[in-house]
Amino acid sequence: MDYIQVQAAGPLHGSVPIQGSKNSSLALLAASCLADAEVTLEGIPNIYDFRVIQQIGKDIGLVIERRPNGQMRMDPRFIHSATIDPGKASAYRASYYFIGALLAKFGKVTVGFPGGDDFVSRPIDQHIKAFRALGADVTFYNDHYVVEASQLRGADIYFDMITSGATINAMLAAARANGRTRLFNAAMDPEVVDTANFLNQLGARIVGAGTDKIRIEGVPYLSGGTYSVIPDRLIAGAFLMAAGIRGGSVTVNQIIPEHLGSCLAKLQEIGIELDVQDQSITAYSTGRLRATRVRTGMYPGFATDLQQPLTALLTQAGGKSIITERVYPKRFAHVHQLKRLGADVEIRKESAYIKGGVPLQGNWVHATDVRAGTCLILAGMAADGITRITGIEHIERGYEDAIDMFHSLGARVSRQSMTDDQRQELNEIRSQ
Numbered sequence: 001m002d003y004i005q006v007q008a009a010g011p012l013h014g015s016v017p018i019q020g021s022k023n024s025s026l027a028l029l030a031a032s033c034l035a036d037a038e039v040t041l042e043g044i045p046n047i048y049d050f051r052v053i054q055q056i057g058k059d060i061g062l063v064i065e066r067r068p069n070g071q072m073r074m075d076p077r078f079i080h081s082a083t084i085d086p087g088k089a090s091a092y093r094a095s096y097y098f099i100g101a102l103l104a105k106f107g108k109v110t111v112g113f114p115g116g117d118d119f120v121s122r123p124i125d126q127h128i129k130a131f132r133a134l135g136a137d138v139t140f141y142n143d144h145y146v147v148e149a150s151q152l153r154g155a156d157i158y159f160d161m162i163t164s165g166a167t168i169n170a171m172l173a174a175a176r177a178n179g180r181t182r183l184f185n186a187a188m189d190p191e192v193v194d195t196a197n198f199l200n201q202l203g204a205r206i207v208g209a210g211t212d213k214i215r216i217e218g219v220p221y222l223s224g225g226t227y228s229v230i231p232d233r234l235i236a237g238a239f240l241m242a243a244g245i246r247g248g249s250v251t252v253n254q255i256i257p258e259h260l261g262s263c264l265a266k267l268q269e270i271g272i273e274l275d276v277q278d279q280s281i282t283a284y285s286t287g288r289l290r291a292t293r294v295r296t297g298m299y300p301g302f303a304t305d306l307q308q309p310l311t312a313l314l315t316q317a318g319g320k321s322i323i324t325e326r327v328y329p330k331r332f333a334h335v336h337q338l339k340r341l342g343a344d345v346e347i348r349k350e351s352a353y354i355k356g357g358v359p360l361q362g363n364w365v366h367a368t369d370v371r372a373g374t375c376l377i378l379a380g381m382a383a384d385g386i387t388r389i390t391g392i393e394h395i396e397r398g399y400e401d402a403i404d405m406f407h408s409l410g411a412r413v414s415r416q417s418m419t420d421d422q423r424q425e426l427n428e429i430r431s432q
């Protein structure tokens with residue numbers, strides 16, 4: 001088994017190019033099934049979830065060919081099945097997009113329940129509600145569910161809460177439905193806008209993405225084309241935070257700064273200086289940070305996926321910080337690991353109370369999900385001694401090359417193979 005080893009180093013310096021957005025890529029890869037011709041997607045990161053999609057593609061006849069520089073050729077014309085293997089569907093979260101993407105063409109889609117980061121219960125009732133509103137029947141079985149509609153028809157859909165996944169899925173299904181669909185209380189995330197832009201480039205008629213009301217006129221045909229995925233705002237945010245934890249300067253390149261508005265405001269509040277350019281941001285920090293209060297929220301609020309690296313950062317900010325998690329109120333698995341490094345954090349209801357400025361000490365910790373992984377790498381950079389992080393597979397769900405990226409900034413981060421002695425040490429720790 002491999003683990004990530006992190007040791008304290010001097011200030012970070014350098015710049016990193018930011019990969020294409022994981023969450024947008026997952027939507028675009030499925031959305032390509034809606035096309036009636038070949039599609040080329042650019043900037044798709046080579047991450048674990050993508051490799052699962054490649055296997056699903058093979059099963060259903062979706063041609064997926066990876067070319068150099070993150071370019072993907074997708075040919076949906078040979079899809080012969082809309083049955084997604086439950087095991088593969090459950091290996092990641094966004095497999096639910098195959099329903100929206102295949103329903104109009106096939107009339108019946110079978111798919112396993114979504115997997116992905118298992119930090120809390122993550123219902124899909126709003127996806128189901130949207131499919132039913134569009135005229136589909138949904139039947140649940142033990143390890144999969146079946147969505148059927150002989151003819152999807154446009155409808156007005158009012159989401160009970162703001163959800164990016166259900167907004168995108170409803171948009172996919174409605175793109176080729178009969179008539180007009182209107183989505184109310186829609187998510188405004190850049191990934192929603194990216195999916196709408198992609199579909200519109202293929203000939204879809206989607207208006208209003210990026211606001212809370214989206215109107216979709218269904219079309220009978222979608223052409224092929226070439227499209228570049230947006231950069232990953234969540235990875236960019238985490239690297240800017242890395243500058244704060246050790247001091248120094250970190251530039252994130254090839255990004256869209258507007259996607260990071262609430263994150264940038266918060267980083268400035270805690271004492272990180274920012275130089276924002278058209279497609280890059282540099283964070284400067286002396287390592288002296290101020291405590292703050294943060295509430296996560298759906299876009300343009302502070303992203304729940306940035307809450308974990310921010311928690312690591314705030315363990316080093318003098319004073320008391322409070323992070324309130326409003327999107328997934330129990331998403332605090334990383335806090336238990338931070339405490340193993342000596343962090344003083346207490347969870348009460350949906351909030352983490354952090355006493356900052358407490359020295360951290362290296363230890364074995366486990367990344368339970370992709371963002372917990374980033375949090376622990378950052379915390380390890382601030383800790384004395386060696387921090388060893390297991391659960392690399394979770395980090396690889398989101399990052400193409402996290403270790404090299406941190407390493408290139410001067411961080412002492414490396415991948416190591418576990419020795420027999422270490423395995424025994426870890427077993428002893430886990431049995432305590």
Ligand SMILES: CC(=O)N[C@H]1[C@@H](OP(=O)(O)OP(=O)(O)OC[C@H]2O[C@@H](n3ccc(=O)[nH]c3=O)[C@H](O)[C@@H]2O)O[C@H](CO)[C@@H](O)[C@@H]1O
Nearest residue numbers: 023093094122123124125126127162163164165166327328
């Ligand atoms: C693959 C992907 O894009 N994952 C992202 C996506 O997940 P995902 O699309 O699953 O998350 P949603 O935006 O749907 O969830 C937002 C909120 O709505 C709730 N909800 C959602 C759907 C539903 O049917 N019922 C329901 O109650 C959720 O529990 C959560 O409280 O957005 C999350 C919130 O920004 C991010 O953390 C994930 O990284």
Ligand SMILES: C=C(OP(=O)(O)O)C(=O)O
Nearest residue numbers: 093094116117305370371
């Ligand atoms: C929660 C996340 O991903 P997923 O929804 O794919 O599990 C994430 O990217 O932080």
